[in-house]
Amino acid sequence: MxxxxxxxxxxxxxxxxxxxxxxxxxxxxxxxxxxxxxxxxxxxxxxxxxxxxxxxxxxxxxxxxxxxxxxxxxxxxxxxxxxxxxxxxxxxxxxxxxxxxxxxxxxxxxxxxxxxxxxxxxxxxxxxxxxxxxxxxxxxxxxxxxxxxxxxxxxxxxxxxxxxxxxxxxxxxxxxxxxxxMVHSAISGVMFTANPLNARTDEMVINASYGLGEAIVSGQVTPDEYVVGGDDLAIKRAHIGDKALTITRAESGSGTVTADTAGVDRTRPALTDEQIVELAGIGREVQRHYGGLPQDIEWGYVDGRFHLLQARPITGVDFTWDEGVDDWQTLPDDEDALWTFKYSEQYWTGGITPLFYSIRARESHRGIMDMSALAGFRDLLELRTYKYRFGTAYYSVDWDEPFQRYALPRLFRPSGSFNVPEDMQAATHAEPLDVKRWLRMMASINSSPTSSFYGWKKNARKFIFTPEEVAKANGLSETDMRKLSDSALYRYERDLQEQAIKFMESLWVGTHVQNLMIMGGFAQMVARYYKGENALIGQELMSGLPTNLQSQESQEFFRLSELIRHSPVLRQTFDGNQGAAFFTALEDSEEGRAFLERYTVFLTEHGHRGHADRDIYFSRRADDPSIDYEAFRMYLQAENPTPPWELERTVIAKREAAFDEVMAHIGKVRFGKVLQQLFTFLYDEVVDFLVLREDWRHYIDRITFAKRKAFLEVGRRAVERGFLDELDDCFFLSENELFSLIDGGQSDVLVKAKIAGRRKQFDRMNTRMVTPPMLLRGNDPIDDADEVIEGATQMAGIGTSGGVIEGIARVMPSMSMIGDLNPGEILVCNATDPGWAPVFSIIGGLVIETGGMLAHGSCLSREHGIPAVQLVNGMRMIPEGAHIRINGTSGSVEILDEALAAAGSAK
Missing domain, CATH: 3.30.1490.20 (ATP-grasp fold, A domain)
Structure with a gap:
């Protein structure tokens, strides 16, 4: 041997x-x-x-x-x-x-x-x-x-x-x-082909010092550090270390000697810019050789040549290749740009998969850029608006803050500037309006048939209620999709994206300009003229919506659950068959088949709903019958549930009474009748907007479900061809990466590493047991997430649905746990989406972490007349099973059994 x-x-x-x-x-x-x-x-x-x-x-x-x-x-x-x-x-x-x-x-x-x-x-x-x-x-x-x-x-x-x-x-x-x-190196060092400090895979880090690299590896010197762009090899940052010691070979025999570095050499860079770029290029080639996986490389330089002494994978860093998720972007990534998580807290809750981000953010960016162009804000057209980081989406403050100043008079800016950091809001609100620019914007917007003041909602409803547009949103059947070639499947899912972009075209302008002025003026009038003692007047004015697609869905689902409740045959079938088996067992009886027929009609209209969060990762009721089985079980737990339409009538009456009360106060002031007419107009617009918001969500969910089915077909092909191990792996690649994969154009080891790293990041975010930093400067956090106060028994949040309730806290990171809820308990979760709707019939109160007054959970709580509070980090601060009191008027949350308070901080 x-x-x-x-x-x-x-x-x-x-x-x-x-x-x-x-x-x-x-x-x-x-x-x-x-x-x-x-x-x-x-x-x-x-x-x-x-x-x-x-x-x-x-x-x-x-x-x-x-x-x-x-x-x-x-x-x-x-x-x-x-x-x-x-x-x-x-x-x-x-x-x-x-x-x-x-x-x-x-x-x-x-x-x-x-x-x-x-x-x-x-x-x-x-x-x-x-x-x-x-x-x-x-x-x-x-x-x-x-x-x-x-x-x-x-x-x-x-x-x-x-x-x-x-x-x-x-x-x-x-x-x-x-x-x-041995190479008798004049300069040596270490190169990381990805940045281990911030986990960025589009940056390379080079350490360099004089003599042998042992001085760096052993930590005896502070070397130079150069950060280089992985895509263009541009030197982004350089820190010159003191390089105080130099290790060289002994003059005779084995071993090394260490000497002080000459003073003049300590302050100059060890490598020239040209040498840095050359070395980074070598590192990029080494990484390519290893399938794109980041490498830790030791190198030496002598007589004009770089020598590689060893290379190994970088370990101990959770790389997620977030930059690859933004591969749809063409604008440069500004290192000084300011980003906020506040947007996702309000509108994009839950974990966000790379696949969904890469399509939804692209669609939204298109809409924002089209809106900016229509408004004439040319300086905002060269900015990125979204960034993927920490398993969620960050939103551009650099775009949003100037847009508030350009588009809204000062009176209305507080209603629109929630994405602007608090320390910037005073200046944002105070800057005088450029009236000429604003008038040009208004003229341009109101000349648009899709975005004018009186046209934007009409245009949105054309999509929502026109059968042809609904059919486009529903997309192809799975059978028809399987007939498509890879390229035709790509064109099909891009057509779905274009449908979403066209639908949202009027909504961007309507929500960012017209509606913010309407909501701002409405809030200002209530605050100025209402002198009564009803602390919940603002909540009541925005509750009790007229019938909409969300309420129709809830009403029909309630009727289905009542059929089960009042039929011995259906109830016995329900109790004897768990999950999807219930729907299969219904085929065995005449009553069961009749129920299935009615349920099938329900699925035709609402099968794209029932999901835990917005992401295409989550199953809809049409995917998984057990979702509705659990929802039926929620309804059936309540002994004498109040029908949704009765709740609706009660809350509508409360809203109308609140309106009359405010109108009475306005009528007492100077020019009261004129102001009443203005308030009535604003009130009607606010209510109409809230109804439209529920309806457009129902429609966009249709398109999202169609996209989910399209990408599952792409994933199926990837699994069939041996490119992916599991079907849901497809959600952890971007759109471009996924289609490149089925073309055979992706490194197998890199794909597996991306999926593993991104899935881990997504799971951390999706369990809601981690709060991402609120602000980023470039890619780096610039502040800490809201602190979790250990052992706190008194917590201050924001009241979003009035009333006080005591009960057992049921902390639920996932909608899959709703089967553990008992009547009267207080649900504590990150946020709710349509799939959570059935729980509102049995819970006594709600604590959500994100969303504010117009969040889905806040609105449904007001519709059901239960208290709700928004409390940041609520799932970590409130112990599971604790006896708590929440006040939906003041926003306070109190843990009543102090022995459990410490348990919450330990989670």
Missing amino acids: DYVIAFEERDRCVNETVGGKGKNLAELVADGFDVPGGFIVSTEAYGLALQEAGFASHVLADVRTIDYDDLAALDSVSGRIRSMIEAVAIPAALRDEVAKAYASLGDDMRVAVRSSGTAEDTAAASFAGLHDTFLEICGVDDVLDAIRRCWASMWTARAVSYRNSNGFDHGEASIAIVVQA
């Missing part, structure tokens, strides 16, 4: 034989990179040496006795093993092979002798710094001695403990040794 393997023998360089470091070097050499020559002493050599010395069984026997909680015992056992190995005799056959291979490198060549563990330098673990490396070794005897010491370093206390902590079997792990010609 040959125990020595040259770097060039790539076929022999498998991980089990040459370890991670050896395998990576062989790959670099085979791909033509400039790697100093050398060879690898195989793992079989290590096994032979221990076997001939009779140590193999002793080592494993000793390591099995280690108590890892006893650091002194760990150090004692590992030290005994190292001493045995350092004294082992090198077998003659191995000695001869090493001597021959060493001589082939040149006369008395100075070499680096590096450990290469079989579990080392892999994507799972780096073992960085845990095994020994010896530099500037000269002479075969010194090389053999260094090999022994590298073998022994496999059994340092830190290496043994690391293997144990990371689940590596001591008996399976082995070690090879890399012997590599």
Whole structure:
């Protein structure tokens, strides 16, 4: 058996034989990179040496006795093993092979002798710094001695403990040794082909210092640090370190010497701009060789050439390739741009998958840019409006803040500036309106047939209620989609996006200009002229909406549940068959078939609803019958539920009474009758807008469901062709990445890494147990998320539906848990979407984390007459099962059993 393997023998360089470091070097050499020559002493050599010395069984026997909680015992056992190995005799056959291979490198060549563990330098673990490396070794005897010491370093206390902590079997792990010609580097360093500090995969980081790279690796110097753009190799940032020490080879014999760096060299960059760009280009090629996975590369520079000393995957960083999710963007990503999470808190709740973001954000950006162009705000057309980060969407403050100043008179800006950070709002509200610009905007908007004051809502309703437009939104059947070629399927899903863009065209202008002025004027009149004592007057004026598609859905679902309640046959079938099995079992009876017929009509109109959140990742009722089974169960828990139409009449009456009360107060002031006419106009517009908002949500959900089905077909093809492991993996690639994948144009290892990293990020966001930073500057957080106050029993939120209620808190990160709800309990969740609607018939109150007064949960709470509070981080601050009191008028939340308060902060 040959125990020595040259770097060039790539076929022999498998991980089990040459370890991670050896395998990576062989790959670099085979791909033509400039790697100093050398060879690898195989793992079989290590096994032979221990076997001939009779140590193999002793080592494993000793390591099995280690108590890892006893650091002194760990150090004692590992030290005994190292001493045995350092004294082992090198077998003659191995000695001869090493001597021959060493001589082939040149006369008395100075070499680096590096450990290469079989579990080392892999994507799972780096073992960085845990095994020994010896530099500037000269002479075969010194090389053999260094090999022994590298073998022994496999059994340092830190290496043994690391293997144990990371689940590596001591008996399976082995070690090879890399012997590599030393480069007498004038400059050395480390290059990361992705940024490990901020997890950005579109940035590279280079550390550089004088002499050998050991000074950097060992932390003896502060090196220069250069951040380079991965796409264009532009130098983005540079920090010049002091580089106080320089490590070079000893003048004679083996080893290195350390000297102070000359003062003039400490303050100048170690690399020129041209050298930085050249090195970054090499790093990009190395990453490409490794399937696009980020690499940690050691390099040296001498006589005008860069040499690669080793490369390994970057470990310990949760890369998610967020930049790839924004691959639909064409405008540059401004490093100084300000971004807010507040938008997603209000409108885009829950975890957001890369796939849904890449289509919804693109659609929305188109709408925002078209609105900006129509308004004549040319300076806002060269800005990105969305960014994907932390499994959610961030919204551009740099676009939103000037738009508020341009489009809204000062009186109305407070109603529209919730995305503007608080420390900027005073200046935003105070800046005088550019009247000429505003009048030009109004003239342009009102000349548009789709966006004029009287046309925008009419245009939106044309889509919602015209059968042809509804059919377009519903899209193709799954059978018809399967007939499409890949390119035709791409065109089809793009047509769905265009349908959404056309539908939203009038809504962007209507909501950002006309409606904000209407809502602002409405709020101002109530605040100025209402002098009564009803603290809930604002809530009541926006409750009790006339019949809309949401209420029609709720009413029909209630009727279906009542059919089950009052039919012994249906109830027995329901109780005896869980989930989807209930709908199958209905086929066995005449009553069941009649129910199914009616339910099928319901699905035709509302099958695209019932989902937990907006994302296409979440199943709709047409996908999963168990969603409605659980919803029926919610209704059936209530003994004498009030029909939705009766609730509607009650809340409408309360709204109308609130209107009359405000009108009475306005009538008492000067010009009261004129002001009453103005208030009536504003009131009618507000109510009409709220009805339209429910209806347009119903329509856009149709298109979203059609897109979900289209992308599931793309995912099915990817699984069928072996590109994806699971169908729902498709949601963790962007639209461009997914279609590139089914064309065979994506690296398999990179795709799997992206999916794993992004899924992990999405799950963190979707469980609602993490709050993303509220603001980003570029890609970096500039403030902390709202602090969770440990052990708090009194919490201040925002009241969104009046009333006071005490009850048991049921904390629910996911809608899938609604089966655990009991009548009268207080639901604590991040936000609600249509799928949560049935729970409002049984809960006593609601605490949501996001959304405010017009959130879905807030509106439904007012419609059902139950108290609701918005409390940021409520799911972490309120313990599961605690007895709490919420006040939907003041916004307060109180934990009544203090013993459980601490439990909330521990979650």
